[in-house]
Amino acid sequence: MLDKLKVGEKKSVTMTVTENDTALAMKSGNLKVLATPRLVGLIEEAASTLVENFLSADYTSVGTNLNVNHVAPTPIGSTVRADVELVKIDGRKLIFKISAVDDAKEIFNGRHERFIVNREKFLSKVYP
Secondary structure: OOOOOOOOOEEEEEEEOOHHHEHHHHOOOOOOEEOHHHHHHHHHHHHHHHHHOOOOOOEEEEEEEEEEEEOOOOEOOOEEEEEEEEEEEEOOEEEEEEEEEOOOOEEEEEEEEEEEEEHHHHHHHHOO
16 A cells, blocks of 8 residues: 655645635634644645645545644745655654745744555544
């Protein structure tokens, strides 16, 4: 299932911050700066996209843990790049080092865990 996925694999995704990506719009705060939940979504996009390239159609990955530090604000109009690097494979558990930068600085860092699941089995628990 994961025989080709190796520690050290990396993936980056980018976005441009819009009004819809702000803490005010996402109701996670009341400022017009990039919201932490939006950064979390960008990190999950990068990690899940990286993993999907190594899985058969019967499997997917789900996020199970995030430990993040949102260290600097980012204004509307900025370009943000989220980076993930696979640092450990423990059976079906995958551990990523994560970070994000905007046009000028690091804005986000931490660790993310994903777990490989069989799609059908997983969904049968959600929708019996």
